[in-house]
Amino acid sequence: xxxxxxxxxxxxxxxxxxxxxxxxxxxxxxxxxxxxxxxxxxxxxxxxxxxxxxxxxxxxxxxxxxxxxxxxxxxxxxxxxxxxxxxxxxxxxxxxxxxxxxxxxxxxxxxxx
Amino acid sequence: xxxxxxxxxxxxxxxxxxxxxxxxxxxxxxxxxxxxxxxxxxxxxxxxxxxxxxxxxxxxxxxxxxxxxxxxxxxxxxxxxxxxxxxxxxxxxxxxxxxxxxxxxxxxxxxxxxxxx
Numbered sequence: 001x002x003x004x005x006x007x008x009x010x011x012x013x014x015x016x017x018x019x020x021x022x023x024x025x026x027x028x029x030x031x032x033x034x035x036x037x038x039x040x041x042x043x044x045x046x047x048x049x050x051x052x053x054x055x056x057x058x059x060x061x062x063x064x065x066x067x068x069x070x071x072x073x074x075x076x077x078x079x080x081x082x083x084x085x086x087x088x089x090x091x092x093x094x095x096x097x098x099x100x101x102x103x104x105x106x107x108x109x110x111x112x113x
Numbered sequence: 114x115x116x117x118x119x120x121x122x123x124x125x126x127x128x129x130x131x132x133x134x135x136x137x138x139x140x141x142x143x144x145x146x147x148x149x150x151x152x153x154x155x156x157x158x159x160x161x162x163x164x165x166x167x168x169x170x171x172x173x174x175x176x177x178x179x180x181x182x183x184x185x186x187x188x189x190x191x192x193x194x195x196x197x198x199x200x201x202x203x204x205x206x207x208x209x210x211x212x213x214x215x216x217x218x219x220x221x222x223x224x225x226x227x228x229x230x
Contacts, residue, residue, distance in 0.1 A: 043221040105155040
């Protein structure tokens with residue numbers, strides 16, 4: 001099956017700086033890559049996603065890039081704010097896997113005011 | 114419209130006891146999932162149901178059973194709980210087959226924290 005690796009496991013940045021989280025995947029047939037944010041004690045929620053036919057997607061301060069050749073995708077958060085502090089998970093899936101989403105192990109982001 | 118509802122939110126069991134985690138969604142979603150979340154290990158799929166009437170094993174199915182009771186409900190049963198099953202359990206659902214056009218957004222329930230002593 002698919003193997004998704006995520007780095008770093010923890011990340012601390014000063015407020016206003018940028019944060020980058022990277023994920024790699026093993027299955028070249030994976031075609032959908034969502035990112036989830038989980039605040040302490042709460043459920044994961046989708047923040048952005050990208051499909052394999054697109055190289056980059058942006059939504060205000062959040063962007064995701066995908067390199068299919070290298071099989072890696074990254075989450076970029078610019079102008080970080082304290083409310084960005086959370087655990088972020090990447091995931092990968094593809095058509096006809098039987099609906100299995102494969103998650104990375106998470107990155108705990110702390111934004112220091 | 115409550116989304117995905119899980120019960121109970123918290124449960125403490127003794128080793129060997131059994132229990133069922135309940136999950137219901139009111140979004141008319143076809144596919145439902147059970148994940149467990151452990152520190153440093155992300156979200157690992159236990160079982161899933163692609164559609165009403167079908168269930169399949171995920172990455173970590175040992176020690177669990179599931180029932181897709183109808184389109185709305187998907188329950189997870191621990192027949193003989195073990196300390197290794199101490200975890201936070203999340204139920205989730207999506208509208209249709211992952212990767213097949215349209216929305217693939219996983220909607221999660223609020224989680225169930227299970228402690229096995």
